[in-house]
């Protein structure tokens with residue numbers, strides 16, 4: 289049942305190109321227009337929406353953080369994202385013009401379920417992005433967009449995350465389509481490039497041997513930091529979460545711009561720091577800023593593990609280890625940038641002798657609040 293792999297996690301990482309392709313399947317028409325037929329909220333209702341609120345936990349929350357960038361950029365609708373466990377306890381402002389998006393692989397996460405119940409009580413419409421047919425969260429929502437990742441067995445979420453991203457991009461683009469915002473050539477280009485994602489993820493998977501080797505060499509490190517900016521920031525958080533839950537290591541993700549506000553004090557000789565570098569084409573200013581961050585931490589002794597787009601030469605001189613990912617539009621980069629971090633955590637944990645499918649103290653589906 290593990291399909292020849294030692295662990296479900298390895299199998300699920302390898303299944304990502306197919307999971308992404310299956311989630312896109314049938315949703316982009318030949319004319320580049322999107323059809324999302326399971327979305328049972330009318331276009332008229334979607335045109336009324338004046339705020340989007342995303343609730344989710346753990347890895348699904350990181351997908352939600354990335355969705356915020358896409359939604360605000362493509363639709364100009366204000367979007368908030370919050371961990372589901374905090375949501376209902378702060379008396380959030382919701383009404384019938386609020387679209388709440390609840391993201392959950394299992395569809396059974398109690399924190400997320402309670403958040404969506406609260407939202408519906410306040411009159412908000414809830415759209416679930418979920419991987420499990422007929423589970424509680426989609427059953428209690430106004431609409432559902434299923435991710436077609438197939439069953440995810442390993443506790444650490446991998447393929448579900450990439451498909452959550454795809455679903456979030458589709459929802460954002462659909463909102464843009466029905467509202468007529470950003471529905472220009474650039475957006476059409478993005479839809480086409482989204483179609484290349486399965487192939488690009490496969491490309492990344494084929495080049496992972498050096499990442500595995502690096503991970504094994506770091507099995508004795510006591511901490512690893514992750515830095516990113518823009519959508520690379522949630523990717524950094526996701527890389528850190530994977531390492532915490534699998535390798536039981538101190539791992540922390542930061543927005544690179546925050547370094548100087550405190551975390552740079554943590555940098556010491558030999559500390560591994562993973563940096564997710566934004567595309568030099570799409571986000572040139574951020575790219576240059578992060579290159580200076582890399583220089584700063586390297587000057588203080590950090591061992592820099594740099595994830596950068598193919599052809600980004602400016603960053604190469606400051607990378608102790610350089611992991612290349614294919615060029616994508618800025619907002620889509622998480623689809624390829626996350627994969628090396630999953631492989632890294634899985635391999636490092638295995639090298640430490642941990643059971644990666646069943647990390648200690650964790651359950652696949654967290655059905656208590």
Ligand code: M6R
Pocket residue numbers: 345346347348391392393394395396397400443444445446529530533652653654
């Ligand atoms: O089933 P859900 O997507 O609602 O689960 C949410 C989190 O519990 C889950 O993503 C968790 O953080 C994973 N173990 C992370 O790998």
